Amino acid sequence: MxxxxxxxxxxxxxxxxxxxxxxxxxxxxxxxxxxxxxxxxxxxxxxxxxxxxxxxxxxxxxxxxxxxxxxxxxxxxxxxxxxxxxxxxxxxxxxxxxxxxxxxxxxxxxxxxxxxxxxxxxxxxxxxxxxxxxxxxxxxxxxxxxxxxxxxxxxxxxxxxxxxxxxxxxxxxxxxxxxxxxxxxxxxxxxxxxxxxxxxxxxxxxxxxxxxxxxxxxxxxxxxxxxxxxxxxxxxxxxxxxxxxxxxxxxxxxxxxxxxxxxxxxxxxxxxxxxxxxxxxxxxxxxxxxxxxxxxxxxxxxxxxxKPNVGNRYPIETPATDDGFDQERLGLQWQWQANPESGWYSLAERSGWLRLYSRRSPESASSLYQAPYLLLQKFPALSFQAGVRLDGTGLREGDSAGLIVFGYSYAALILAFNENGNAELRLLEGDTEKQAIAWKLETSAPELSLRVLVEPGAMCTFQYSFDGMHYESVARPPFQATVSKWVGAKVGLFAQADREVGGYADFDDFTVTDVPR
CATH class of the missing domain: 2.115.10.20 (Glycosyl hydrolase domain; family 43)
Known part of the structure; x- marks a missing residue:
């Protein structure tokens, strides 16, 4: 197609x-x-x-x-x-x-x-x-x-x-x-x-x-x-x-x-x-x-x-960025940070959704920079917005999942469950050696929409919506996306366990569109 x-x-x-x-x-x-x-x-x-x-x-x-x-x-x-x-x-x-x-x-x-x-x-x-x-x-x-x-x-x-x-x-x-x-x-x-x-x-x-x-x-x-x-x-x-x-x-x-x-x-x-x-x-x-x-x-x-003279006209097309997660395999635009394991994800457990199972980072990792289970794709344009629907009902205490912009420095808008079992929406910011919560909001809704607006200069504003229509911006200055080692910034998804593995998050309809004007 x-x-x-x-x-x-x-x-x-x-x-x-x-x-x-x-x-x-x-x-x-x-x-x-x-x-x-x-x-x-x-x-x-x-x-x-x-x-x-x-x-x-x-x-x-x-x-x-x-x-x-x-x-x-x-x-x-x-x-x-x-x-x-x-x-x-x-x-x-x-x-x-x-x-x-x-x-x-x-x-x-x-x-x-x-x-x-x-x-x-x-x-x-x-x-x-x-x-x-x-x-x-x-x-x-x-x-x-x-x-x-x-x-x-x-x-x-x-x-x-x-x-x-x-x-x-x-x-x-x-x-x-x-x-x-x-x-x-x-x-x-x-x-x-x-x-x-x-x-x-x-x-x-x-x-x-x-x-x-x-x-x-x-x-x-x-x-x-x-x-x-x-x-x-x-x-x-x-x-x-x-x-x-x-x-x-x-x-x-x-x-x-x-x-x-x-x-x-x-x-x-x-x-x-x-x-x-x-x-x-x-x-x-x-x-x-x-x-x-x-x-x-x-x-x-x-x-x-x-255009080059190839003797014919062909349909206009571009590499895919969207993924409705309704196929047997992930879209080809997705890459992991390391060789993936079969237990990292499923496209069959919930029809039309991507299930990411929460994984623990390596013992030596002090930030997500060393997490192998990040599912990422390339920035596709000078400006764009990338959004996804997240259902965190399957997350456990200490788990988190969400949308990340990744490079030497990274930022992620995540849904997390704290030690009291309460849900929080958090903005996590980090780099190659450390990370910290830069913003948080208590919520009782385990299902919500997340998106990031990337504007010229790779300035990123994270937003959230509980009804999929009305979005609020995270009350933080825009995040400056950065390169990583020999590669540009990427955008994608992850689920993580800080304690015991076994939880999961479901994602639906990852879409990339123009930034609204």
């Missing part, structure tokens, strides 16, 4: 689109065309399920169709792994199969593959062990030889500003040599990372961002041999546009001959949102991206452009 956001839509309906194409934290995106279809993936770090798979017919209208990692098989993922896990994946189609490679900064380079992107993906395979090996991209040459280019995480390896190309077995399962460092130029291209390797004509190209996520630029390297020597050119930067740090993504060539470049923009609490730039190849075989507004030979991001 086609889903259309009630907040922000890129497709303008007149043959043009507005950037970003996704105002959501699909960090480090990579995309490919296979026939008439486009597929995208992105970093998922420690969130589960991981490695999102999105599909489009025109590069503008996207649907989240699957995750390649439903359960992380590595040790430690019973607890949150903030900032660890899946970094900067690359998706490719080769030999009739879809392939994804990514670097785990603490383990090494992994690969998974599938015959159908919405089907079952193979369990992740460790291609090459090594601490600090990240941002891996495979490349299969015309002569059957295979290569892999990757970057380094300075925090794990002590190496920075460097890209390396290595030979790889054609089956993608192992690297064959130490390869060659193809660029190490900290003066001109500091923090170069996220490489993507392509071939066009007589040249091998490596598209790679440099300069850091907030203020960086897009660099392109080219050579006549996979191992170089490579020459380089900056092809995209912010310039006079409002789009900071435009870099890291994918070159996609259409059947019509058009070229496009997908990249992210780091936008504070909203995370790394996704843009699409028109791209042309110049007579000298260098790419030109966006618009060269100041004539310096380097492109700048455009905010609006004609």
């Amino acid at each position: 086609t889903y259309l956001s009630k907040t922000r839509v890129s497709d303008q309906g007149d043959g043009t689109f507005a950037n970003p194409i996704l105002h959501a934290d699909y960090s480090d995106p990579d995309a490919i065309r296979v026939g008439e279809d486009f597929y995208m993936t992105a970093s998922s770090f420690g969130h589960i399920p991981g490695l999102p798979i999105l599909h489009s017919k025109d590069l503008i209208n996207w649907r989240l169709i699957h995750h390649a990692i439903p359960h992380m098989p590595l040790p430690g993922y019973d607890k949150p792994q903030h900032g660890n896990g899946v970094w900067a994946p690359s998706i490719r189609f080769h030999d009739g199969m879809f392939w994804i490679f990514y670097g785990d900064p603490d383990v090494g380079i992994f690969m998974t593959k599938a015959s159908e992107p919405a089907g079952e993906w193979s369990e992740i395979h460790l291609v090459h062990e090594g601490k600090g090996l990240i941002d891996a991209c495979p490349f299969w040459d015309d002569d059957g030889q295979a290569y892999l280019v990757h970057a380094y995480a300075h925090s794990r390896s002590g190496i920075k500003h460097r890209l390396r190309v290595r030979r790889m077995s054609p089956d993608g399962r192992r690297l064959l040599d130490e390869g060659v460092v193809v660029i190490d130029d900290p003066e001109r291209h500091p923090t170069i990372e996220g490489p993507k390797m392509y071939k066009r004509g007589d040249y091998y190209y490596i598209f790679a961002p440099a300069g850091g996520v907030e203020e960086g630029w897009q660099t392109v390297l080219r050579a006549r041999h996979p191992f170089g020597p490579y020459e380089d050119r900056i092809v995209l930067k912010q310039g006079n546009s409002p789009v900071n740090g435009p870099h890291q993504g994918a070159w996609i060539e259409l059947a019509s001959g058009e070229s496009w470049f997908m990249h992210f923009q780091h936008k504070d609490a909203y995370g790394r949102i996704v843009h699409l730039q028109p791209m042309t190849w110049m007579d000298d075989d260098w790419p030109s991206m966006g618009e060269d507004a100041d004539g310096d030979g380097i492109g700048e991001p455009v905010l609006r452009a004609p």
